[in-house]
Amino acid sequence: MKREICIVGAGPAGLYAALSLAKKGIPSTIVDKAFFPRDKVCGEALTSSVLRCIQNLNPEILESQAFKSAKHSIDYLRFFAPNHHSVRIPFDSKINQRVGLESFVSIRRIDLDNVLMDYAKANPLIEVIEGFAVNEVKWLDSGVQVHSNKREQSLEAQMLLIANGYNSKFVKQAGLWEQADESNACGVTAYYENVSGISDGKTAECYLLDDLKSGGLYVLPVAKGLVNVNIAMRNDVRKKYKINLRKVLEENLKSHPALKERFKDAIVVQKPKGHGYHLGVKRRRIIGDRFMLIGDAGGFNDAISANGIAHAMISAEHAAQALKEAYAQKDFSDASFRAYQKKVYRSFFGIRWQGILSQPFFIQPKLLFFFVNKLFSYRGAEDLISLAMYKKNPWSLVFDATFYKLLFGLKKETIPETGKLLNS
Numbered sequence: 001m002k003r004e005i006c007i008v009g010a011g012p013a014g015l016y017a018a019l020s021l022a023k024k025g026i027p028s029t030i031v032d033k034a035f036f037p038r039d040k041v042c043g044e045a046l047t048s049s050v051l052r053c054i055q056n057l058n059p060e061i062l063e064s065q066a067f068k069s070a071k072h073s074i075d076y077l078r079f080f081a082p083n084h085h086s087v088r089i090p091f092d093s094k095i096n097q098r099v100g101l102e103s104f105v106s107i108r109r110i111d112l113d114n115v116l117m118d119y120a121k122a123n124p125l126i127e128v129i130e131g132f133a134v135n136e137v138k139w140l141d142s143g144v145q146v147h148s149n150k151r152e153q154s155l156e157a158q159m160l161l162i163a164n165g166y167n168s169k170f171v172k173q174a175g176l177w178e179q180a181d182e183s184n185a186c187g188v189t190a191y192y193e194n195v196s197g198i199s200d201g202k203t204a205e206c207y208l209l210d211d212l213k214s215g216g217l218y219v220l221p222v223a224k225g226l227v228n229v230n231i232a233m234r235n236d237v238r239k240k241y242k243i244n245l246r247k248v249l250e251e252n253l254k255s256h257p258a259l260k261e262r263f264k265d266a267i268v269v270q271k272p273k274g275h276g277y278h279l280g281v282k283r284r285r286i287i288g289d290r291f292m293l294i295g296d297a298g299g300f301n302d303a304i305s306a307n308g309i310a311h312a313m314i315s316a317e318h319a320a321q322a323l324k325e326a327y328a329q330k331d332f333s334d335a336s337f338r339a340y341q342k343k344v345y346r347s348f349f350g351i352r353w354q355g356i357l358s359q360p361f362f363i364q365p366k367l368l369f370f371f372v373n374k375l376f377s378y379r380g381a382e383d384l385i386s387l388a389m390y391k392k393n394p395w396s397l398v399f400d401a402t403f404y405k406l407l408f409g410l411k412k413e414t415i416p417e418t419g420k421l422l423n424s
C-alpha cells in the first residue's frame with residue numbers, strides 16, 4: 001500500500017513532525033530501525049526553547065505523568081575555567097516564565113523520546129513501524145521507495161521526511177552535501193551515581209579543560225541520583241591534538257581538583273559511548289523533489305553548545321507547515337519546499353552566526369582559555385554572562401546601557417580554594 005508521507009527516523013525531529021502533521025489532520029508513517037524505548041547519546045539538556053516547542057505542539061505532554069516523573073529541574077549552570085575560576089549562572093528565561101514554563105530541565109533521552117513515541121502510537125493518524133532499518137531510498141516519478149537491507153522490508157510514499165540523525169546516508173543518496181571534518185563534531189556520554197553535590201541537585205556544571213583544548217565536559221543530574229557526564233568537541237581540533245575523549249573524561253574525573261571531589265565515591269552506571277553531530281555553521285541544501293531534511297540529518301546543531309533538540313523540533317514544525325500546503329496542492333516538488341529552507345535558516349540565523357563568530361575561539365584553544373580565565377576571575381562576570389545568555393541577538397549588547405554598567409563594574413577576584421569552589 002502506498003503511504004502519503006513517510007518519515008525515516010523517530011528521534012525528536014521525526015516524532016515532532018509526525019505529531020505536528022497529525023495536528024493538521026495529515027496522516028504519516030514513521031519508521032525507525034530501533035524498537036522503543038531506545039537510548040541516544042546526548043547531553044540530555046532541554047533548553048527553554050525545547051520546552052516552548054513541546055508546549056506549542058501539545059501542552060498535555062509536559063503535564064503528563066510520564067514526562068513529569070522523568071524530568072529533572074535545573075536552576076543553575078556553573079562554568080569552570082581551566083584556571084578553576086568558576087561562575088554560576090541562573091537559568092532564567094523570561095519568555096518561559098511568562099507562559100508558566102521552567103527555563104531548563106534535563107531528562108534521559110530514553111524517556112523523552114519514548115514519551116513522544118507513546119503519543120505518536122496513540123494517534124490514529126500516525127502509523128509507527130519499528131525495527132525497519134532503511135538502507136536505500138529510491139526516487140521514482142510517482143513517489144519515493146524506502147528499502148531495508150536486501151529489500152526485506154519496503155515501503156512507497158508520495159513524500160519523504162529524512163529525520164534519521166547525524167551522518168544520514170540518504171543525504172548522500174539524494175546527491176546533497178558530503179561530510180567535512182571542519183564542520184563536524186563528536187561527543188561521548190557516560191552515567192554515574194552517587195556524585196557528591198550533584199546527584200540530587202539543581203545545578204549543572206560545565207568544565208573547560210586544558211586536556212580538551214576547545215571542548216567542554218558537562219555534568220548534569222538527569223534522574224533521581226543519576227548524573228550524565230558528557231564531552232562534545234570539534235573533530236578537526238580533536239584530530240589535531242589526538243584527543244581520546246573517553247580517556248579525557250575518565251582521567252579528569254580522577255584528577256581535576258573539583259571533579260575528583262565530586263566523583264570520589266561515584267559508581268559507574270554506563271561507560272562512555274560516542275556519537276557525532278554537524279556544526280550548524282553552514283547553510284546546507286535541505287530540500288529536493290519529494291523530500292526535506294529535518295533535525296540532525298539537516299546538520300543544524302548549535303556549534304557552541306552541541307544542543308540540537310530545539311533545532312530538530314523547530315525544523316520539524318516548519319516542515320510540517322510546508323507539507324500542509326504541498327499536501328493540499330499535491331505538489332511535492334523541490335520548488336514547493338523552498339519556503340521551508342528559507343524559514344529554517346531564518347529561525348537559526350542568530351544562533352548560526354553566534355556559532356560562526358565563535359569559531360576562532362574553538363579552533364584556537366589558547367584564545368578561548370585566555371578569555372575565560374580572565375573573564376571568570378572577575379566578580380560580576382555572572383551578571384554579564386546572564387545578560388548575554390537569553391539575548392536573541394548578542395550583538396545588540398553593544399547598544400545596551402546595562403551591558404556597559406556591568407562591564408565597567410567587573411572586579412578582579414583571587415582564585416578560590418577547591419573547597420570554596422565546590423561549596424559556594
Ligand SMILES: Cc1cc2nc3c(=O)[nH]c(=O)nc-3n(C[C@H](O)[C@H](O)[C@H](O)COP(=O)(O)OP(=O)(O)OC[C@H]3O[C@@H](n4cnc5c(N)ncnc54)[C@H](O)[C@@H]3O)c2cc1C
Pocket residue numbers: 008009010011012013014031032033034040041042043044045046047132133134135163164165166186187188189230231232275276277294295296297301306307308309310312
Ligand atoms: C555528545 C552529545 C551531546 C548532546 N547534548 C545535547 C543536549 O544536551 N541538548 C540538546 O538539545 N541536544 C544535544 N545533542 C544533540 C541531540 O542529541 C540531537 O540534536 C538530537 O538527537 C537530534 O534529533 P533527531 O531526531 O534529528 O535525530 P536522532 O535523535 O539521532 O534520531 C534519529 C533516529 O533515526 C533512527 N535511524 C537512524 N538511521 C536509521 C535508518 N537507516 N533507518 C531507520 N531509522 C534510522 C535512529 O534509530 C533514531 O531513532 C547532543 C549530541 C551529542 C552527540
